[in-house]
Amino acid sequence: MTHQMAFKMHQREVEPRYRIQIDAAESTEDVRKFFERTVYSFLEKAIGDQIEIQPGDVTFDPDSEPAYRLSQRMLDNESFRRIDEGSDLSTILALLSGRALNRYKHLETKHPDKTEAKIFQVPGPRSH
Numbered sequence: 001m002t003h004q005m006a007f008k009m010h011q012r013e014v015e016p017r018y019r020i021q022i023d024a025a026e027s028t029e030d031v032r033k034f035f036e037r038t039v040y041s042f043l044e045k046a047i048g049d050q051i052e053i054q055p056g057d058v059t060f061d062p063d064s065e066p067a068y069r070l071s072q073r074m075l076d077n078e079s080f081r082r083i084d085e086g087s088d089l090s091t092i093l094a095l096l097s098g099r100a101l102n103r104y105k106h107l108e109t110k111h112p113d114k115t116e117a118k119i120f121q122v123p124g125p126r127s128h
Contacts, residue, residue, distance in 0.1 A: 005087035010046040011095075014038050018096065022103045028062075031107065035060040035100040039068070039093065046089070051080050058093065060104075066094035067101040 021034040039058045047053070054073070061069040074080050084090055 005083065005089075007042075007046040007087060007089055007092055010042055011092045013045060014042045015096075019099070022099055025103055025107065028104050028107050031100050031104045032060045035068070035097060039096060042092070042096070047080070047083055050083065051077060060097065060100055062101055062104050066090075067097035067104075068093055 018034065018038040021038070022031060025031045025034060036055070036059060040053060040055055043053045043058065051074075054071075057071045057074045059069050059071075061067055
């Protein structure tokens with residue numbers, strides 16, 4: 001019998017705040033930022049004692065299935081591959097990215113002006 005690692009407990013720690021952030025996201029850039037920060041925090045808690053986790057190791061990618069991408073560094077890491085194959089890690093990442101993708105698609109079709117305003121900010125003082 002193989003030993004299956006479960007990271008559900010760590011998912012439950014980050015998910016309530018993540019849900020609030022994603023639901024409050026005003027732009028697709030917010031969605032990307034909230035997903036990547038949450039996943040970084042999740043991985044630090046879940047496997048940070050076994051593998052060095054760096055910002056950018058998991059990025060949001062709305063054009064792929066599931067909607068995230070692992071860095072080459074993570075893909076090449078034997079310890080990470082072993083953990084990923086013997087756990088629910090990929091399932092949790094897919095679930096978190098799925099929530100982000102839904103919000104991303106909504107914002108992309110409903111509020112593209114807010115996303116552009118965040119990406120192409122005008123330099124200088126803000127009026128609000």
